[in-house]
Amino acid sequence: MAANPMTQFEVYRIGPEIKIGSFDISFTNASLFMVVSSLAILIIFNLGSKKNSMLPDKIQLLAELSYTFVSKMISDTAGSKAKPYFAFIFSLFMFVLFCNMFGMIPYTFTVTSHIIVTFILAAFIFIGVTIIGFIKHGFGYLKLFVPSGVPIVLLPLIVVIEIISYLSRPISLSVRLFANMMAGHTMMKVFGGFVISLGIVGGWLPLSFSVALTGLEILVAFLQAYVFAILTCIYLNDALNLHH
Amino acid sequence: MIKKYFFQLIFFNLFISKEVFAAESGGMPQLNPEFWISQIFWLTLTFGILYVVLSKLILPKISSNLELRKSQIQENIEAAEKQRKDSKSKLKEYEEIIIKSKSEAKVIFKETREKTIKDINSKREVLEKQIDEEINKAEKEINELKKAAPEKINQIAIETSSEILKNLMGAEINNSSISAIVKDLSKKNRDKFYGN
Numbered sequence: 001m002a003a004n005p006m007t008q009f010e011v012y013r014i015g016p017e018i019k020i021g022s023f024d025i026s027f028t029n030a031s032l033f034m035v036v037s038s039l040a041i042l043i044i045f046n047l048g049s050k051k052n053s054m055l056p057d058k059i060q061l062l063a064e065l066s067y068t069f070v071s072k073m074i075s076d077t078a079g080s081k082a083k084p085y086f087a088f089i090f091s092l093f094m095f096v097l098f099c100n101m102f103g104m105i106p107y108t109f110t111v112t113s114h115i116i117v118t119f120i121l122a123a124f125i126f127i128g129v130t131i132i133g134f135i136k137h138g139f140g141y142l143k144l145f146v147p148s149g150v151p152i153v154l155l156p157l158i159v160v161i162e163i164i165s166y167l168s169r170p171i172s173l174s175v176r177l178f179a180n181m182m183a184g185h186t187m188m189k190v191f192g193g194f195v196i197s198l199g200i201v202g203g204w205l206p207l208s209f210s211v212a213l214t215g216l217e218i219l220v221a222f223l224q225a226y227v228f229a230i231l232t233c234i235y236l237n238d239a240l241n242l243h244h
Numbered sequence: 245m246i247k248k249y250f251f252q253l254i255f256f257n258l259f260i261s262k263e264v265f266a267a268e269s270g271g272m273p274q275l276n277p278e279f280w281i282s283q284i285f286w287l288t289l290t291f292g293i294l295y296v297v298l299s300k301l302i303l304p305k306i307s308s309n310l311e312l313r314k315s316q317i318q319e320n321i322e323a324a325e326k327q328r329k330d331s332k333s334k335l336k337e338y339e340e341i342i343i344k345s346k347s348e349a350k351v352i353f354k355e356t357r358e359k360t361i362k363d364i365n366s367k368r369e370v371l372e373k374q375i376d377e378e379i380n381k382a383e384k385e386i387n388e389l390k391k392a393a394p395e396k397i398n399q400i401a402i403e404t405s406s407e408i409l410k411n412l413m414g415a416e417i418n419n420s421s422i423s424a425i426v427k428d429l430s431k432k433n434r435d436k437f438y439g440n
Contacts, residue, residue, distance in 0.1 A: 011279040023281045031286035038294040049305035087299030
């Protein structure tokens with residue numbers, strides 16, 4: 001076992017090297033956990049939707065509770081117009097959640113702890129939301145950068161700030177998830193490495209601290225998936241219902 | 245001895261962790277672009293498949309399941325509501341019937357009571373009439389007897405007094421004079437002896 005807390009984030013090839021042109025698209029451990037997460041989601045939700053009994057069993061209840069949870073989240077933040085995007089946000093939330101949660105199992109790989117993965121997701125959301133906004137409102141979507149009720153003197157400054165904040169959305173969205181996951185896993189690794197050496201002095205305290213930290217990280221894993229999805233909803237809300 | 249061993253262990257561990265921090269400065273694997281294209285490719289593939297399967301196959305099923313259950317529950321609630329209303333109206337009917345029959349029973353009771361009272365009264369009247377007649381008859385007889393009694397007593401008194409006088413004086417006395425005296429006395433004492 002490697003002692004370096006960063007080695008857990010290393011990507012390595014599983015199986016042969018696959019190349020399309022000059023691009024290396026080999027199957028890696030990251031790909032493995034993407035496939036595992038997606039398969040787990042599909043299996044669970046397929047089992048949960050297979051039969052419809054009046055009294056749902058556990059797996060059906062899980063699927064239906066997740067469905068109503070995400071649907072309520074979307075209708076609360078983005079309104080009824082966001083219904084066509086429900087499937088996307090549901091998949092997004094579940095994908096991020098399952099990747100985060102699979103990362104909590106020891107010796108696994110956390111897909112979402114890689115900036116490239118979260119950035120691709122965030123960039124896709126950013127581009128998609130911008131396209132939706134321009135389709136729905138035409139050039140009127142640019143009014144998003146001009147808040148109402150602002151003095152004309154301040155307007156140039158405000159518009160610049162709004163444009164910068166809009167353009168920084170994909171960065172903030174991706175870095176938030178990536179940094180949270182990476183920092184959490186690094187911290188767990190470091191504190192896990194101290195359990196033995198500090199345990200000689202502190203007894204069970206370092207181990208119990210490590211256990212508590214694991215609980216906290218599971219909470220963070222859920223919370224970051226939720227935040228990722230709800231921020232997507234908020235961006236979508238801006239594009240669908242132009243409030244400014 | 246144990247203490248020494250412990251301190252050695254701590255020192256050893258600190259040495260290892262020192263190495264750990266030294267290795268950390270080697271950089272983040274996340275910033276190594278070697279597998280970026282691979283990650284983008286596999287992310288697009290897996291997430292795309294996940295999205296398509298979820299949106300086309302699974303989510304509509306869950307949605308229809310939820311809708312179906314909702315409508316079924318709604319139907320059941322409506323049916324239960326209807327049955328409740330039905331049972332309420334039935335209960336009302338039942339109560340009305342009970343109230344009606346109670347009043348009917350009261351009427352019947354009243355009627356029979358009046359009838360029996362009437363019956364009893366008429367029978368009593370007949371009986372009272374009979375009793376009155378008998379009493380009247382008896383009274384008449386008594387009155388007749390009463391009327392006849394003084395005459396007889398006077399007769400007896402006259403006869404006995406003439407007999408007594410005959411025995412005392414040895415001579416016969418005219419009955420008519422004695423009867424005059426008796427009549428006179430009886431007239432005087434009538435109220436005393438037959439006080440009615």
